[in-house]
Amino acid sequence: MTQSDPGSPAWRHEARAKLLAFSRQSWRQEGGFFWLDDSGTPDRDKVLELWINARMTYVFSLAHLAGDDDAQRLAGHGVRALSTVFHDEVNGGWYDRVEFDGDVPERTKGCYGHAFVLLAAASAKAAGADGADDLLTEAARIHGQKFWDPDEGRCVEEVSEDWSTVDGYRGANSNMHSVEAYLVAADVTGDDVWRRRALSICERIIGIHARAHEWRIPEHYDHDWTPLPSYNEDQPADPFRPFGSTPGHAFEWARLLLQLAAGLESPRPWIEEAAEALFAQAVDDAVSDEEPGLPYTTNWHGEPIVEERFHWVIAEAVLAAEALHTWTGKQIYAGLAERWWSEIDEHYIDHETGAWHHELSPAMHQTTRTWRGKPDAYHAFNALTLPDLPLAPSAALTLGAGA
Template sequence: MNFYNKEFLEQHIKSILDFYEPIIIDEKGGYFQNFYDNGERFNEGFKQLVSSTRIIVNYALAGQLFADRDYRERAKHGLHFLENHHWLEDEKKYVWTFNNGEPDDLTQQAYGYAFVLLAYAALKKVTVIQDKGPLDFIYEQLEEKFWQPEYGLYADEISAAGELSDYRGQNSNMHMCEAMIAAFEATGDHKFLNRAKTLAGNIAQRQATLSDGLIWEHFDTRFNLDWEYNKEDPKNLYRPWGFQPGHQTEWAKLLLQLHRLAPEDWLLEKAQELFDRAWQAAWDEQYGGLIYGFDPQGKWCDDDKYFWVQAESFAAAAMLYSATGNEKYKQQYDRLWEYCWEHFVDHEYGAWFRILRRDNSKYSNEKSSAGAKCDYHTIGACLEVLKVLAGQ
């Protein structure tokens, strides 16, 4: 099968959306976010900001790609819930989680704000929103709440009581970089591009220098490495311990996006380094796929296979193949897709499985869950390869 193909990728995006199509809209507001493999819903009342916004992105970008009014309407449905339920105007806060329609957690997470910005960028691209005011508003909220000008990076978390956490991490800054790139593409406003370049330089160059060129996850308030944070919790959803191969390749993708918009030699060179080292450290020759985490000595600390790691990596491989012409990246793209097609794509019901054991056996029949998976990574990766194929 030819995975490096416009028709295949477009059809695959549609097949993923088809899985969610009859079951995702909550007429009371927003989207249902928890699904078993067969499409049956569970925990219907639990909704989280990251999934609420990522699903908007899925539908908005699909609406743009296919010029599809129904996808646009689904994106607008999510926007209404974001602006009228997640956002609390009086408190100037986003609800992190809902339980049965009631705000459950008012912790303010930079990670969540990144996806709010990404959602607005996608909505602007598909002209569901006409002006860039909402993007400017989120940018200013981020400046006020999370920006650390002396370090050129964002802090992570503010408690419901308004206290800034001491934790600093790369993950929220990575997704903030992603959102800033999208915001620039949607608006043409260079403040977004400049911020994305600042974040990329400070994480992929300055901070990576502290950890032998790879990107470590966790830092203290002064952005010094924190080697111990979550050492006993390597499977933490947003703050896992260890080097994350998927984050090395996801950063490679972002650096290549920036290189496309504002070429600099270091962006391509660093993207190659991060991807090559992640592949070398994490590709499983026995069972296929990229494992989840390895320790500072290169020993695997989590050999599970996550859907998003494979997806971000095939996007980066395609972009590197386009940028360098090096055939090895095309071969790696194909190897990833062959592996995913065999093990991650659900050929019975549609969409992808979320997580597999090292031997590719399943943990459970939960396909998607709030905050953890809504196939934004898989759809986004396919869209990125479509850009490559279109010569963009």
């Protein structure tokens, strides 16, 4: 691989710089980060989203640790928004959505958004952002007390504003991102309870449920963690709770499993087995010799349901391939990573702006069935950053040690 080839360290470094330049346009003077349209202009028809603001805080925190001189200011801007704009001053925790005038249209609190607050806070602390210590203290307390269920060894999904009522739905997606946040929190705080909780989640959702479903991960469950295989069958393209199996999440879990294993003193043999099995099933279901890209979802037999190609799916696929190649040394993973880097360069990166197209049709044309604009740099930034780092400790600690 030459320095100019897609996926090379030099190519990734240049692509990341362009992505960050685009992402800086999301800065909002009054606090937080806008949802951006295709050109990088704030989309004022979209409210302020907790997941976007937390993810952008994470991105700018790591960018600072990677040597971007201006990024710490933006990370601090994100910390302030999470500490004020989205924060529930009465009950603690964070609202998922806030209008530009400060109104809160939905007051329930979600594990998904709170996992990203924890991820952002831990990363911002590593980056030395003002206010990150206090934000991390509250984020850790809230996630550990309100979302972590010690009896089930997993996280609940949604809780009422005053924390009095827990919704009956359980979700794998929010638990997956809790694993991600817990691994970073463990590294930054030095408290290994977070790593033990991450292992517990993986043992149950992957070691039990995914294994029992031929390594296609059940995404949706009822209150006692019984899988709901028909959930949202009438809304198959839902951006956060789609029907069926989600190959992109299989790739993401595979990478997280290896990051977990790399941080354990004595990794369980099943973790590598599960990571390879998840990856293999996702490849079997989603990869076509005739067509580029990867579909969003399949049914329980591996047949595509939502065939649109999302940028985050191929970002997680290439990350998993890179991680598995690092862990196993097997050439099959390097070959798939090379293929996917080429597809990313040819189809997904908008070379005029540096951002990634969020949704493409099977013919690799832009479409907006589920996503519009370019609101999220998190998956692309990870894809352009993590392959150059060890699997453990987390990027926040590794980059911080080299700063």
